[in-house]
Amino acid sequence: MTESYVVAIDQGTTSTRCIVFDRRGQLVSVQQREHHQHFPRPGWVEHDAVEIWRAVQQLGPRTLRQAGIGPEQVAAVGITNQRETTVLWDRHTGIPVSRAIVWQDTRTDELVSALAAQPFAPEVAVRSGLPLATYFSAPKVRWLLDHTPGLRERCARGDVLFGTMETWLIWNLTGGPSGGLHVTDVTNASRTMLMDLRTLSWDDDLLAFFDIPRAMLPSIRSSSEVYGRAVEAFPGVRIGAALGDQQAALFGQTCFAPGDAKCTYGTGSFLLLNTGSAPVRSTHGLLSTVAYQIAGADPVYALEGSIAITGSLVQWFRDQLGLIGTAPEIETLARTVEDNGGCYIVPAFSGLFAPHWRSEARGVIVGLTSYITKGHLARAVLEATGWQTREVVDAMNADSGLALRSLRVDGGMTADNLLMQFVADVLDVPVVRPMVAETVSLGAAYAAGLAVGYWPDLADLRRNWHRAAQWLPSMDPELRADEYDNWQRAVERTFDWLRPKAS
Amino acid sequence: MGVPGAIQSIERAAAILRLLASSSGKLGMGEISRSLELAKGTTHGILRTLQQVGFVEQDTASGRYQLGAALLHLGSSYLDVNELRSRSINWADPLASRSGEAVRIGTVLDGKVLVVHHVFRPDDTFQTLDVGSLLPLHATALGKVLLAWDAAAAIVAVRGELTAFTRKTVTKSGLGRALATVRESGWAAEAGEYHPEEAGIAAPIRGHGGLVVGAIGISGPTERVCDARGRPDPTLIGYVRDAARAISRDLGGLRT
Numbered sequence: 001m002t003e004s005y006v007v008a009i010d011q012g013t014t015s016t017r018c019i020v021f022d023r024r025g026q027l028v029s030v031q032q033r034e035h036h037q038h039f040p041r042p043g044w045v046e047h048d049a050v051e052i053w054r055a056v057q058q059l060g061p062r063t064l065r066q067a068g069i070g071p072e073q074v075a076a077v078g079i080t081n082q083r084e085t086t087v088l089w090d091r092h093t094g095i096p097v098s099r100a101i102v103w104q105d106t107r108t109d110e111l112v113s114a115l116a117a118q119p120f121a122p123e124v125a126v127r128s129g130l131p132l133a134t135y136f137s138a139p140k141v142r143w144l145l146d147h148t149p150g151l152r153e154r155c156a157r158g159d160v161l162f163g164t165m166e167t168w169l170i171w172n173l174t175g176g177p178s179g180g181l182h183v184t185d186v187t188n189a190s191r192t193m194l195m196d197l198r199t200l201s202w203d204d205d206l207l208a209f210f211d212i213p214r215a216m217l218p219s220i221r222s223s224s225e226v227y228g229r230a231v232e233a234f235p236g237v238r239i240g241a242a243l244g245d246q247q248a249a250l251f252g253q254t255c256f257a258p259g260d261a262k263c264t265y266g267t268g269s270f271l272l273l274n275t276g277s278a279p280v281r282s283t284h285g286l287l288s289t290v291a292y293q294i295a296g297a298d299p300v301y302a303l304e305g306s307i308a309i310t311g312s313l314v315q316w317f318r319d320q321l322g323l324i325g326t327a328p329e330i331e332t333l334a335r336t337v338e339d340n341g342g343c344y345i346v347p348a349f350s351g352l353f354a355p356h357w358r359s360e361a362r363g364v365i366v367g368l369t370s371y372i373t374k375g376h377l378a379r380a381v382l383e384a385t386g387w388q389t390r391e392v393v394d395a396m397n398a399d400s401g402l403a404l405r406s407l408r409v410d411g412g413m414t415a416d417n418l419l420m421q422f423v424a425d426v427l428d429v430p431v432v433r434p435m436v437a438e439t440v441s442l443g444a445a446y447a448a449g450l451a452v453g454y455w456p457d458l459a460d461l462r463r464n465w466h467r468a469a470q471w472l473p474s475m476d477p478e479l480r481a482d483e484y485d486n487w488q489r490a491v492e493r494t495f496d497w498l499r500p501k502a503s
Numbered sequence: 504m505g506v507p508g509a510i511q512s513i514e515r516a517a518a519i520l521r522l523l524a525s526s527s528g529k530l531g532m533g534e535i536s537r538s539l540e541l542a543k544g545t546t547h548g549i550l551r552t553l554q555q556v557g558f559v560e561q562d563t564a565s566g567r568y569q570l571g572a573a574l575l576h577l578g579s580s581y582l583d584v585n586e587l588r589s590r591s592i593n594w595a596d597p598l599a600s601r602s603g604e605a606v607r608i609g610t611v612l613d614g615k616v617l618v619v620h621h622v623f624r625p626d627d628t629f630q631t632l633d634v635g636s637l638l639p640l641h642a643t644a645l646g647k648v649l650l651a652w653d654a655a656a657a658i659v660a661v662r663g664e665l666t667a668f669t670r671k672t673v674t675k676s677g678l679g680r681a682l683a684t685v686r687e688s689g690w691a692a693e694a695g696e697y698h699p700e701e702a703g704i705a706a707p708i709r710g711h712g713g714l715v716v717g718a719i720g721i722s723g724p725t726e727r728v729c730d731a732r733g734r735p736d737p738t739l740i741g742y743v744r745d746a747a748r749a750i751s752r753d754l755g756g757l758r759t
């Protein structure tokens with residue numbers, strides 16, 4: 001019998017990856033392609049959905065070729081994606097109405113303030129689990145409806161469809177204009193702000209509040225079931241899973257029990273805690289979200305601490321300041337000095353997400369003296385990721401009434417030993433990286449493999465998890481407390497920077 | 504006319520670099536080909552190659568050329584060790600998983616092997632990260648790989664003392680032959696040469712142009728890594744070499 005495999009497509013914010021995994025959950029081949037980031041105005045961030053679909057068409061066959069296998073050896077493909085990013089397209093032609101509006105985009109801040117003033121506004125968080133913010137899909141859809149002549153009518157007739165990236169890709173993979181499936185999964189739907197977190201269906205009151213026609217919405221399915229077969233990219237292969245990237249990472253880390261948590265360090269960083277079969281309402285600035293749902297089973301929920309800017313601060317240091325040539329060189333530069341020299345960088349580039357949710361905040365560098373070198377700045381860049389993690393862990397502990405005992409980590413930044421040691425130091429708990437750093441993809445592969453019986457059950461997946469590295473805390477408690485205090489004072493200095501426009 | 508035996512395209516590349524170094528601003532393709540009286544196609548080809556290796560950079564807005572950052576750092580290490588770790592991480596994990604042993608990646612630092620990446624043995628027992636620690640070049644598989652393809656380091660090693668960690672540690676007189684064998688087979692082994700009960704297998708990681716930029720290897724108890732006669736397990740050798748090739752391919756060090 002020839003060996004079979006599972007494939008994951010990870011459609012991220014900066015790049016799209018396609019990865020082949022074997023039965024032990026080990027990476028066999030990987031292909032990756034970046035796509036363009038469009039910044040047409042300050043605060044606006046857009047992607048070309050067609051460019052992304054073309055990337056998937058190209059990466060799929062290449063990844064199989066690199067692994068030396070054909071589509072007939074692929075048991076299933078799972079899809080994971082940047083969440084919230086919004087695409088509208090014409091169902092007859094497959095052409096997007098405009099470029100996709102990315103989750104980081106803040107063009108809707110005035111719209112969101114106006115919506116927040118309406119009487120129904122407090123109910124939005126109760127139903128959707130999310131604070132009213134520019135981050136989520138609903139305001140982005142509404143903005144497009146308001147700013148594109150004739151669009152609302154086309155949407156109401158069902159001629160124009162809405163989707164986040166997994167929906168767009170599944171529609172295209174399954175035939176596009178000729179029979180493409182218009183579906184999303186519960187995890188992605190839970191980020192739109194249009195789904196009732198308890199019933200897992202579109203909520204009429206939320207649709208009315210955002211004034212979004214139901215006809216344009218995909219149908220909501222579980223995260224692990226066979227939606228259909230691909231006709232493009234992987235002809236004949238079953239599509240067995242869809243999950244938002246952070247939920248996929250939670251799944252890939254096999255955080256299947258309440259109390260299990262992980263943090264994924266990529267463009268932004270996202271700490272998710274499995275809270276079991278009921279959503280937990282946060283009183284400390286965290287989101288309630290769906291962690292996953294396996295077909296036929298109850299949904300599992302999570303608390304999430306979303307940090308907008310972590311790896312992207314390193315990229316800013318590389319691309320906008322030009323102080324390093326590649327992202328990993330940040331560690332080399334940071335190691336040229338002993339400490340941060342009194343300098344702190346708070347990267348509130350698009351406001352601050354969890355636990356603050358301050359959209360008017362903007363970034364600061366504080367503690368500058370003539371003593372500060374680029375080495376100190378590099379340290380401050382890495383430490384910003386550590387302290388932001390600390391803030392969401394504190395919120396998580398307060399909400400759950402439990403103290404986190406160790407943190408499972410994954411993502412590109414976990415290759416940075418200085419950073420991982422710092423995270424362990426400021427959290428005062430061990431930090432553990434599993435054997436597969438590409439945990440987002442692994443989670444999508446796991447969910448797809450489960451759907452087709454490639455893996456029998458969750459216990460089997462859990463046996464694949466092994467520790468690849470561990471960092472133990474070793475910071476002097478007094479220093480930790482002092483530095484945290486400095487960080488918090490630096491954060492306060494970002495608040496209220498943008499002033500409301502005089503009306 | 505070139506010197507007899509000289510390679511014309513290298514001479515031309517050198518001329519382009521000198522031209523870029525001596526000009527105050529950036530130069531366009533046309534200017535470069537005119538000043539050196541080279542066909543545009545030839546100039547373009549050379550510039551593209553120089554750009555690939557980082558010796559020239561092209562301004563995205565104007566399309567003009569200047570000397571690249573890699574040229575300015577030619578004296579220091581060619582591949583940042585933290586970058587080497589980032590680029591290897593996806594392939595080091597599966598190696599640990601398949602072999603069941605701990606994985607390390609090393610580069611040469613001051614006559615020692617510097618451990619730049621370490622993946623635990625996948626048995627979830629307590630282990631400590633030893634990134635940043637130093638190992639002897641002559642007594643480890645990683646070190647022998649690095650010496651085999653780094654003539655300068657090998658000369659320095661032979662001049663110094665070769666500590667005999669065990670009875671099996673390679674001696675000064677045996678080192679040259681041992682390294683020749685490594686070059687021939689494409690991998691190196693150690694069996695009880697550093698720690699009496701431990702063995703290891705390593706293979707070279709190659710960057711642009713085939714330059715060896717590091718070594719990746721596994722290590723564990725001799726009875727697991729070697730057969731009864733002390734020969735390294737061929738399956739494990741295959742895993743190590745596959746991982747080394749996968750990383751090299753990603754670094755542009757293999758022609759495929």
Ligand SMILES: Nc1ncnc2c1ncn2[C@@H]1O[C@H](COP(=O)(O)OP(=O)(O)OP(=O)(O)O)[C@@H](O)[C@H]1O
Binds near residue numbers: 015265266327589
């Ligand atoms: N050694 C390093 N030290 C610090 N930061 C790093 C290092 N290596 C990569 N990064 C950062 O990590 C990020 C890449 O991580 P990763 O590949 O997990 O993100 P991503 O999945 O591409 O993000 P997205 O899914 O949003 O596209 C980049 O922002 C980069 O700046």
Ligand SMILES: [Mg+2]
Binds near residue numbers: 012245
């Ligand atoms: Mg990602």
